Amino acid sequence: MTPGMLIANDLACERGERLLFKNLGFELENGEALLVRGGNGRGKTSLLRILCGLSAPAAGVVRWRGEPINQAQEQYGREMSYLGHANGIKDDLTPVENLRLAAALGGRDLDMATATTALEQVGLSRCMDIPARVLSFGQRRRVALAGLMTAGALLWILDEPLTGLDVNGVAMVEQMIRDHVVAGGMVIVTTHQPLALDGLTQKTLSVGD
Amino acid sequence: MTPGMLIANDLACERGERLLFKNLGFELENGEALLVRGGNGRGKTSLLRILCGLSAPAAGVVRWRGEPINQAQEQYGREMSYLGHANGIKDDLTPVENLRLAAALGGRDLDMATATTALEQVGLSRCMDIPARVLSFGQRRRVALAGLMTAGALLWILDEPLTGLDVNGVAMVEQMIRDHVVAGGMVIVTTHQPLALDGLTQKTLSVGD
Amino acid sequence: MLKFFFTVIRRDVLLAARRRGDWLTAQFFFVMVVSMFPLGVGPEPTMLRTIGPGVVWVAALLASLLSLDRLFADDYRDGTLEQMLLSPYPTSLLTLGKAIAHWIINGIPLLVIAPVLGIQFNLPNEALWMLVLSLAIGTPILSLLGSIGAALTLGLRGGGVLVTLLILPLYVPALIFGAGAVEGILSGTGSEAQLSLLGAFLMMSLLLAPWVSAMALRVSVE
Amino acid sequence: MLKFFFTVIRRDVLLAARRRGDWLTAQFFFVMVVSMFPLGVGPEPTMLRTIGPGVVWVAALLASLLSLDRLFADDYRDGTLEQMLLSPYPTSLLTLGKAIAHWIINGIPLLVIAPVLGIQFNLPNEALWMLVLSLAIGTPILSLLGSIGAALTLGLRGGGVLVTLLILPLYVPALIFGAGAVEGILSGTGSEAQLSLLGAFLMMSLLLAPWVSAMALRVSVE
Amino acid sequence: MNLYYYASPSTFYPLAGKLIPLFSALAFILAVVGLYISFFVAPTDFQQGEGYRIIFIHVPAAWMSMFIYVVMAFWSAIGLAWNTRLSFIMARALAPTGAMFTFVALWTGAFWGKPMWGAWWVWDARLTSELILFFLYVGVMALQAAIDDPRRSDRAGALLNLVGVINVPIIYFSVKWWNTLHQGSSVSLTRAPSMAHIMLWAMLVMALAAWMYAIAVALVRARSLVLERERQTDWVRALLEGKP
Amino acid sequence: MIWESWDAFWKMGGYGLYVWGSFGMTLICIAGEIWLVRRHRLQTWQRLKRMKEWEPK
Numbered sequence A, B: 001m002t003p004g005m006l007i008a009n010d011l012a013c014e015r016g017e018r019l020l021f022k023n024l025g026f027e028l029e030n031g032e033a034l035l036v037r038g039g040n041g042r043g044k045t046s047l048l049r050i051l052c053g054l055s056a057p058a059a060g061v062v063r064w065r066g067e068p069i070n071q072a073q074e075q076y077g078r079e080m081s082y083l084g085h086a087n088g089i090k091d092d093l094t095p096v097e098n099l100r101l102a103a104a105l106g107g108r109d110l111d112m113a114t115a116t117t118a119l120e121q122v123g124l125s126r127c128m129d130i131p132a133r134v135l136s137f138g139q140r141r142r143v144a145l146a147g148l149m150t151a152g153a154l155l156w157i158l159d160e161p162l163t164g165l166d167v168n169g170v171a172m173v174e175q176m177i178r179d180h181v182v183a184g185g186m187v188i189v190t191t192h193q194p195l196a197l198d199g200l201t202q203k204t205l206s207v208g209d
Numbered sequence C, D: 001m002l003k004f005f006f007t008v009i010r011r012d013v014l015l016a017a018r019r020r021g022d023w024l025t026a027q028f029f030f031v032m033v034v035s036m037f038p039l040g041v042g043p044e045p046t047m048l049r050t051i052g053p054g055v056v057w058v059a060a061l062l063a064s065l066l067s068l069d070r071l072f073a074d075d076y077r078d079g080t081l082e083q084m085l086l087s088p089y090p091t092s093l094l095t096l097g098k099a100i101a102h103w104i105i106n107g108i109p110l111l112v113i114a115p116v117l118g119i120q121f122n123l124p125n126e127a128l129w130m131l132v133l134s135l136a137i138g139t140p141i142l143s144l145l146g147s148i149g150a151a152l153t154l155g156l157r158g159g160g161v162l163v164t165l166l167i168l169p170l171y172v173p174a175l176i177f178g179a180g181a182v183e184g185i186l187s188g189t190g191s192e193a194q195l196s197l198l199g200a201f202l203m204m205s206l207l208l209a210p211w212v213s214a215m216a217l218r219v220s221v222e
Numbered sequence E: 001m002n003l004y005y006y007a008s009p010s011t012f013y014p015l016a017g018k019l020i021p022l023f024s025a026l027a028f029i030l031a032v033v034g035l036y037i038s039f040f041v042a043p044t045d046f047q048q049g050e051g052y053r054i055i056f057i058h059v060p061a062a063w064m065s066m067f068i069y070v071v072m073a074f075w076s077a078i079g080l081a082w083n084t085r086l087s088f089i090m091a092r093a094l095a096p097t098g099a100m101f102t103f104v105a106l107w108t109g110a111f112w113g114k115p116m117w118g119a120w121w122v123w124d125a126r127l128t129s130e131l132i133l134f135f136l137y138v139g140v141m142a143l144q145a146a147i148d149d150p151r152r153s154d155r156a157g158a159l160l161n162l163v164g165v166i167n168v169p170i171i172y173f174s175v176k177w178w179n180t181l182h183q184g185s186s187v188s189l190t191r192a193p194s195m196a197h198i199m200l201w202a203m204l205v206m207a208l209a210a211w212m213y214a215i216a217v218a219l220v221r222a223r224s225l226v227l228e229r230e231r232q233t234d235w236v237r238a239l240l241e242g243k244p
Numbered sequence F: 001m002i003w004e005s006w007d008a009f010w011k012m013g014g015y016g017l018y019v020w021g022s023f024g025m026t027l028i029c030i031a032g033e034i035w036l037v038r039r040h041r042l043q044t045w046q047r048l049k050r051m052k053e054w055e056p057k
């Protein structure tokens, strides 16, 4: 994969009257995974949203390939994928349509076959043509994960990707992350569940006190 | 606690074109916990909603103290608490207000002090007076758990209570369940994460193939 | 039982007070729709006077409809509705409470604003009073019938507009009697008949609507 | 770039097609609101003819307003809006695309229905044509300006008032010129002036609205 | 699931299959006879000329539009009271036909009004309440279409139907009264003076034809719905082996 | 026969447009409904058949 580099300097985040964190910084290169740790309400989600450019930090700057991300929106948007607490899938579309539309909006083409394969890989082969609204909690999460796989981004920012997944699902996500990092990708992930990523270059970042 | 007895006979559930499960039955008495197991999309949520009377089974009947639950709605409503994928808290109210209103709607009085104590117990002492909307994912789940504690129901029906909770949160929920069951309560719970309930009378039920 | 009922009302009023912005929107909408008419149909005073009562009534109807689709939807989304349905009290108490809360929140302010708008249409004093009176009897009907529609369309995509489609035809008698009462004053033909019919319609909705919407709610949440 | 733009449009149209029920419902809403007015103001044909254009225009405005609040809200709720904001293309392209899709979905059908409603108000033939023409120029304005309001409402809790306050007054010129053009025909005073003003207003909104709503969107999502 | 619950659809399906051709044939014959009388036997009206012949389609359609709504409400009530699937299915199968007749009544009424009154539409009590009836039909259909789950959609539709049927008379009288109150309307429904026997007969025959037609179409629709709802049962599975 | 000619029949004493407009629209509605109903039936049949074949056993 193309070389990339994410640098965060001196980030601070304020919510309401409270300072969630400050002086937070890290560097992330190809083939590395960053594990963001911290209890409930410490500001992990807030941090990830800053990292992907959805909200602005109270202080500090995030750079992608040396440029602040708010100035490199186009390139950063192409090379980064974000998976938040919300799944980002449309209830009225089938999983396949969801994947294809998401790809088209990201400026990529995704043919039927690839989409189907991705969905099969996340274990949704039986739910290909029902609207996402009737899927179970975990199945919706899986659709979002399939979207992540097909996006082909260099940097993944994952906010609790394991919520609602069963044991197979967790193993699958671990494998996905491992494959991506080994292939030279970059991953930022937060989770409360144990995540077995042994053998990878891992960094850890603690948020909040 | 008062003696209670939940019996499910021959339950079946159909969703869309698919039969999720059939011939499912169990008995649950005081001091017992029932663990509902099954991968994503097997029908755990659907089962729990049937058990608490929110949806009707395609076949079979659920009895509380010998009476079908749809005929004993008043008593069952008083003695059962349900925690679903949705938290059931209002975004615009503070956690304290949420608890007190929920109690009032259930026909109980809850004074300020008790509510505050319950929230402190679930680790929300710092978020007492901000609207629930700005709470983090895990913190909202904790508000719902505090509501469960204050409800004082005999039977708890919990759908993945651990989603979004950090390590302390998980330990806390385990302790809650343990205390409740030891005191003679009944718990039906589903989760994908390991749940340490050793020493309790546990039953297990597998949903779906 | 009664306590539950009052808690339901208090809760909704409290929530409305928290989101004062939303609440004001419905009132503003009412004012705007009415004020838009002279702009659309031209400023001629006698014509405005004739159409005045009808326009105010239609606007009141729309304003109450607009706020209706959120009557149960918000609670449904965040799971509080499930919790309320699981409470040990009859569901019709819940629906009645919510309809009344809706009236307190959205109906009463209309009564206060309506005369001001009536003045814009050159309505004489007695007609203004009759407007308020007819709205006072009529708006609870809107809330009650509306709760049926809100319950039926709960959780459906685009429920908001669907409610309108289901409920507007049912509102017709309220509209006719209500606007008719005011016009009865304007034309000097009196308006007791309309008012008593409106009252009868209110009684009927009060008796039936809570049950029907409770049944609808049960069906919808399933 | 262009592809992204067309994908946005195609996506919204596809979603609307999936919920054909919703879409039809919105059109019926328009029909019903217009039909309610005669019930409110009385059946007298000459009076109905005078208020006809105004009523149809106000109803069109309301119909577009009603469907607008879901323009971004649905996508916001399920997280797809975040994903689209993270895409490598300018946000104003997104907002323009969504406004145009909104017009295709909600504006064009109005043009087809409006003459039928005009007939109910006994409008003569030329007035019917002018009604369609003025709506054809006017409804895109509603979608464009409305997208600003929809973007603003997203984040600001209770910003609802603000939107009604901001957007409805902005609609006023469209209403005045649009209904005025039709009345110009009815009264024989001609309607070129109103039409060209309406056109100029359309141009202006086309230039400005996408930028403003893109900015509003960024602020709201933060 | 008791026997009675399933038994009725499975007996209904083949029975309906046999009845459909019967009703279709009846509808066809009656329509032909009715049309023949309307166009070739009934004399010219001395007041309205030939234009009055619209009545032979207008009045039956108007009758059917109201009648079908009542029948739907009847089935809905039965369904809600006894929880029988078939009644919901019947109620649902009737709605589009009812809406179609309402539309035809409106359309033919308008095409009648233009030559008689010089306007396609006036806000007369009868016309207005027919229009509202159309909205009610559309509302029921929109609601049913918006809900995917058949059980929920049946019940929701049935509830709305019942509320509607209580309201229809109220709406009718309120509208009637509203209209007489304002004396502004320059036109009023000009009724044909004592209708000749022959016209009455033609109308009756046409109404009967419409009735038979409605039954036939509703049965076809109900059969498809039954298939859909009962697809898990053995008899439907066996049936699917054969031809449609 | 009360009509002098077919032409008179179609003209309907000057009311041709209205009479035939009414009867024509009725015919269109009925034909359309019959078509829709049959299509619905065929589609249901085919869909159910397909579903039965795909069913996991």
Ligand code: HEM
Residues within 6 Å of the ligand: E055, E058, E059, E062, E063, E105, E106, E107, E108, E109, E110, E112, E113, E114, E116, E126, E127, E128, E130, E131, E189, E190, E191, E192
């Ligand atoms: C859109 C327009 C119209 C609608 C919706 C409409 C509706 C109806 C309805 C619902 C009925 C049945 C009422 C009953 O049986 O009591 C009816 C009957 C009738 N309509 Fe119309 N109508 C329309 C226009 C007209 C026009 C223009 C005429 C004649 C000039 C007309 C003449 C009649 C007559 C003669 C009957 C039979 C009355 C009876 O059997 O008592 N209608 N119409």
Ligand SMILES: Nc1ncnc2c1ncn2[C@@H]1O[C@H](COP(=O)(O)OP(=O)(O)OP(=O)(O)O)[C@@H](O)[C@H]1O
Residues within 6 Å of the ligand: A015, A016, A017, A018, A020, A038, A039, A040, A041, A042, A043, A044, A045, A046, A047, B127, B130, B134, B135, B136, B137, B138, B139, B164
């Ligand atoms: N307006 C506000 N006033 C006070 N505190 C606020 C406000 N907005 C947000 N917060 C606090 O900011 C924090 C938000 O944290 P965030 O959602 O980033 O947590 P998180 O680490 O992702 O937690 P979780 O593991 O539960 O998802 C919460 O503690 C919340 O209480």
Ligand SMILES: Nc1ncnc2c1ncn2[C@@H]1O[C@H](COP(=O)(O)OP(=O)(O)OP(=O)(O)O)[C@@H](O)[C@H]1O
Residues within 6 Å of the ligand: A127, A130, A134, A135, A136, A137, A138, A139, A164, B015, B016, B017, B018, B020, B038, B039, B040, B041, B042, B043, B044, B045, B046, B047
């Ligand atoms: N209309 C429908 N058509 C087809 N399948 C449906 C329909 N509605 C629901 N389902 C299926 O029913 C199942 C619902 O399962 P449920 O939500 O009970 O799962 P769960 O065991 O709670 O899963 P999770 O662990 O992911 O929460 C899903 O597999 C879903 O795909």
Ligand SMILES: [Mg+2]
Residues within 6 Å of the ligand: A044, A045, A046, A085, A159, B136, B137, B138
């Ligand atoms: Mg978080």
Ligand SMILES: [Mg+2]
Residues within 6 Å of the ligand: A136, A137, A138, B044, B045, B046, B085, B159
């Ligand atoms: Mg679940």
